[in-house]
Amino acid sequence: MTLDISRDHALELLRDMIRIRRLEEKSAELYSKQKIRGFLHLYIGEEAVGVGAMRALRMDDNIVATYREHGHALIRGVSAGEIMAEMYGKANGCSGGRGGSMHLFCAERRFYGGHAIVGGGFPIAAGLALADKMKGEALVTACFFGDGATDEGEFHETLNLTALWKLPVLFLCENNQYAMGTAFERHVSDRDIANNPPAYGIPSDSVNGMDVVAVERAVHNAAETVRETGAPRFLELRTYRFRAHSMYDAELYRDKEEVEEHKKEDPIATFQARAMSEGLITQDDVDAIEADAAQEIADAVEFAEQGEWEPIEDIARHTYARNLP
Amino acid sequence: MTTYREAVRTAIQTLLREDPRVFLMGEDVGRYGGAYAVSKGFLEEFGEERIRDTPLCESTFVGAGIGAAIGGMRPIVEVMTVNFSLLALDQVVNNASLMRHMSGGQFEVPLLVRMATGGGKQIAAQHSHSLENWYAHIPGIKVLAPATVQDAHDMVLAGIEDPDPVFIFEHQMLYGMEGPLDTESTPPSPWKAAVRREGKDVSLIAYGGSLHKALGAADELEKEGIVAEVVDLRSLRPLDHETIVQSVSRTHRAVVIDEAWKTGSLASEISAILAEEAFYELDAPIERVCTLEVPIPYAKHLEDAAIPQVDRIVAAAKRSVGGA
Numbered sequence A: 001m002t003l004d005i006s007r008d009h010a011l012e013l014l015r016d017m018i019r020i021r022r023l024e025e026k027s028a029e030l031y032s033k034q035k036i037r038g039f040l041h042l043y044i045g046e047e048a049v050g051v052g053a054m055r056a057l058r059m060d061d062n063i064v065a066t067y068r069e070h071g072h073a074l075i076r077g078v079s080a081g082e083i084m085a086e087m088y089g090k091a092n093g094c095s096g097g098r099g100g101s102m103h104l105f106c107a108e109r110r111f112y113g114g115h116a117i118v119g120g121g122f123p124i125a126a127g128l129a130l131a132d133k134m135k136g137e138a139l140v141t142a143c144f145f146g147d148g149a150t151d152e153g154e155f156h157e158t159l160n161l162t163a164l165w166k167l168p169v170l171f172l173c174e175n176n177q178y179a180m181g182t183a184f185e186r187h188v189s190d191r192d193i194a195n196n197p198p199a200y201g202i203p204s205d206s207v208n209g210m211d212v213v214a215v216e217r218a219v220h221n222a223a224e225t226v227r228e229t230g231a232p233r234f235l236e237l238r239t240y241r242f243r244a245h246s247m248y249d250a251e252l253y254r255d256k257e258e259v260e261e262h263k264k265e266d267p268i269a270t271f272q273a274r275a276m277s278e279g280l281i282t283q284d285d286v287d288a289i290e291a292d293a294a295q296e297i298a299d300a301v302e303f304a305e306q307g308e309w310e311p312i313e314d315i316a317r318h319t320y321a322r323n324l325p
Numbered sequence B: 001m002t003t004y005r006e007a008v009r010t011a012i013q014t015l016l017r018e019d020p021r022v023f024l025m026g027e028d029v030g031r032y033g034g035a036y037a038v039s040k041g042f043l044e045e046f047g048e049e050r051i052r053d054t055p056l057c058e059s060t061f062v063g064a065g066i067g068a069a070i071g072g073m074r075p076i077v078e079v080m081t082v083n084f085s086l087l088a089l090d091q092v093v094n095n096a097s098l099m100r101h102m103s104g105g106q107f108e109v110p111l112l113v114r115m116a117t118g119g120g121k122q123i124a125a126q127h128s129h130s131l132e133n134w135y136a137h138i139p140g141i142k143v144l145a146p147a148t149v150q151d152a153h154d155m156v157l158a159g160i161e162d163p164d165p166v167f168i169f170e171h172q173m174l175y176g177m178e179g180p181l182d183t184e185s186t187p188p189s190p191w192k193a194a195v196r197r198e199g200k201d202v203s204l205i206a207y208g209g210s211l212h213k214a215l216g217a218a219d220e221l222e223k224e225g226i227v228a229e230v231v232d233l234r235s236l237r238p239l240d241h242e243t244i245v246q247s248v249s250r251t252h253r254a255v256v257i258d259e260a261w262k263t264g265s266l267a268s269e270i271s272a273i274l275a276e277e278a279f280y281e282l283d284a285p286i287e288r289v290c291t292l293e294v295p296i297p298y299a300k301h302l303e304d305a306a307i308p309q310v311d312r313i314v315a316a317a318k319r320s321v322g323g324a
Ligand SMILES: Cc1ncc(C[n+]2csc(CCOP(=O)(O)OP(=O)(O)O)c2C)c(N)n1
Pocket: A068, A116, A117, A118, A119, A145, A146, A147, A148, A149, A150, A176, A178, A179, A180, A245
């Protein structure tokens, strides 16, 4: 089967996946240099999901994401500089340095976080969709979450509520086969996660999350259906995390061979090879993309380095609209 | 005269009529009319779109209230009682209170959550908690405890007007209480404590359901020549230090009444504030009258013994003034 996309389209998809990967690699490097601290969760291996999904959504749709969201924010249009500065904890970060890696926010791009309580974003997504519905706006709220989040009660509560109230939520399950160190089949009773939503009357589907074109198509179609019907839909995007869960993780729970096996499906390498073999792009294109990405990331690091620390006197800001007496 | 229930209801009704962004959701708020009958008839007047009976999922409907508030609505979420609000505590502590902060001021949560609290109805251990101090512990949200009919009304309006998440604790014993209601005058700030009765010998500091017991105790004490001042905290976060400290600076004695368990209670917090800010004004040790450190029993005599009552407040006040 051919990719069936234009050259420009192929270039954009490849560029965006490479941008995420290089941002993540740089983040890991800066973490070891202690420029970035706290928890850092990398998206390496899962880029096709974020890129395909983000590109399929409209700028007026709402996004609710998890703590593994640098890629989502980047493709949504938050600059690499603002993301990097946020990870540094600088005031020029996209959350003013208050959030860090796990709490990227951007009102302008309807990027509603960056949530680090597993499952905690579900009700927020339902509420955003409810507000849109009540205001008569035909928008989609895209809710990203991991396979681990489907264990939580709020997942099932929110499926029930959105189906019952017909709320325009697009559930996007990024199934990377692990909830920290617990493999999918060790934390989910039904191995076909797409079986859950139909129990609540929500149509669902599973997609190869290593195939950026498949993700983009599936998310586009699902989003348009949500937009038209106003009702929720669910997509499982099957992917794999190549790196540790977080920088603290020693990865004692899986074999190196398993990871290497999955790396054969690397979403960037496989897409790049396909696009080249189909004559859509050339090695020169790839080189140019890499050079641009390297520049973008270098600029981002510079932006973060140059950023200011918020003065300690401002610590009470943003606790309330107005500081309490 | 109006009941406390009617006052809450009037305020919500006013908001629903005046502001299309306002809607009410919670378990049984619609067809049933509200577990405490606050929203009876609302479904007929405002329809299913704005009076939303939710499934039984406290975490998710409180969270959906947060999302809807971020999305530009002004939700009023009714959680039947504080006892069930524990299932939504994650949404309160990790989302409602943190959103403004984590987003660097980009997103605010103008949400109003109301719930019934307290014991006294013999509905036993799982339905009689007073946990408003748990909420008052959390920066990023505000906590109100209306003790009067007027406040029951005004605080709902204030809660919706406020750009931050506001939690209102309505004591379940107060819904039937009658009192005057003025819907014309500009209400006082909800964030300040009020002196409900002036006195000179001892300050009885209370809030919510306990206020009326404190007032009852003041009546008793007066018969014995002790003139107690009664302070109603009204707002539990922020706490109005000034009014408390001023009262104790006049009376030099303090009895704090709180239906929560004594350990880690708001009464403890008030005591600490007085120790920090009014230490040299005190002529006697601070007294705390709280719920005994036991689950609230079902049997009437045991429940009465567990939660603060007039006689315990009177005894504490007498100890404070030196057995007068
Ligand atoms: C409520 C809650 N429980 C536990 C954790 C600790 N924790 C953080 S990530 C994680 C695994 C989540 O796995 P998944 O949803 O599959 O997302 P992934 O990290 O794989 O992207 C756990 C258990 C948490 N943050 N929140």
